[in-house]
Amino acid sequence: MFKTLRILILLLVLLTVAGTTWLGRWQAQSWKRPQVVTLYPINAGGDAATEAYLDRLDESAFAGLEPYFKEQAARYGVALSQPVRIVLGRRVRALPPPVPRDGSVLSAISWSLRMRWWAWRETPPSSPVPDVRLFLMYHPTDFASALPHSTGLEKGRLGLVHVFASRSQAGPNQVVIAHEALHTFGATDKYDPITLMPRFPDGYAEPQAEPRLPQARAELMAGRVPLRENEARIPADLTETLIGPVTALEIGWVK
Template identity: 35%
Template sequence: MTQPRFATIRLLVLLACLVVVGFTALHQRVYSRNWNQTLEAVVYPINGDDHLATNSYIQNLNSDDFAIINRWGEREAERYALALPTPFKVTLGEQISNLPPTFPDKANAVKVLIWGLRFRLWAWRNTPDDGGLTRVRMFVVYQTGEDNKALQHSLGMQKGLMGLVFAYSLHKQTAQNNIIIAHELLHTVGATDKYNAYGGPLMGIGYANSNRIPLYPQRNAEIMAGRIPTSSSSSYMAESLRSVVINTYTASEINWID
């Protein structure tokens, strides 16, 4: 009789955990998308290649390096007449010494689920005092790029309000790093990617202004595409958030417009 009773207790504990996780996710989704108050986002830098140059870059970071993201958010919020003048505030947090779990190669649904659980556990262990349930945590893994390896794909997760960004520890890359951070930040509040399998902007929904006449060249990039189209088959990466906008498709997804 002891074993069945233990199994029942274990099942009840599991169900309770699922209820708590579900309630937490719902609370985060509602809070982060109601735009009644500024959404706090903290950047936690990580030395991804153990390079001295990367460590020097991180040590010289401060919250001012991310202030353009806040000003960009204010500019875009004003364009959509959002009642909240400052939709999000990005600040610098403490450096983290432990690397996050590696995203699996050739990932299937099960591998992604397991990785997601490991990542959440890693995040909890490294940022136990993250400000509660309604602060976005952006973990930014910096590396010099001297090994000529392409950066891993960055991720933004609405469940858990977390982002994992891979960026270069080069001052000339800081402006484009901020585009990626802003992109992943918007993922956490419901925005979806708007680029194709080759990285180019999707026609229409991936354009800053799909009604522009003539259509090409576009003057700006859409934040969830990141590139400025010059024709139906060519585009280039925006240099900074000054030439990046939130189009109506993304504005609708993040609940800025109906």
């Protein structure tokens, strides 16, 4: 009898989790109201230069995001005048759990659970209540190597975004923020995970262009502007990107 009761309780928990996940996905992709994306800055390395930058950080560093989402949503007939609202939240002092390097599925699942637990504990109170939480990991401009890979999670609707602590990098920073934000709405990457080259055709902003290369802009979820068969560049800012039809379908802008 006790064993049966435990099984019933476990099934109830699983059904509740599944229902909550489905409801969250429906709410995220229904676009009945603006989706609040709150940004929480973090000094990733603890250095003084980044600390000074974050002391001066304000909403102007993210000014291109709201107009970009409004313009792109309008291309697909989304009626909202402000589909995404960007809010700069309070700084977070604690560092998130490190992303695993082995790339295994079990490691990824474990990190996702630990990341959601960390976010639940460390997210500062904010108003309005965020639909999406993005933790911005700021690094100095003289960072010795390529920035760590950023991650956006649809489950939990949160992301870990690595950016540079420099006004001159505001354009590329906003591209990465927008990319990871769309992951939380269900968008998938449109590039080859090995070469990082955009996939044709869904990773091209204008797949019908003749000649096909070079492209003038990047599909946001591909992240790079294709120039030659094995060459691409990072967009300078959001004006050099667009949201393609496959991505629009994934996030609910196209039914």
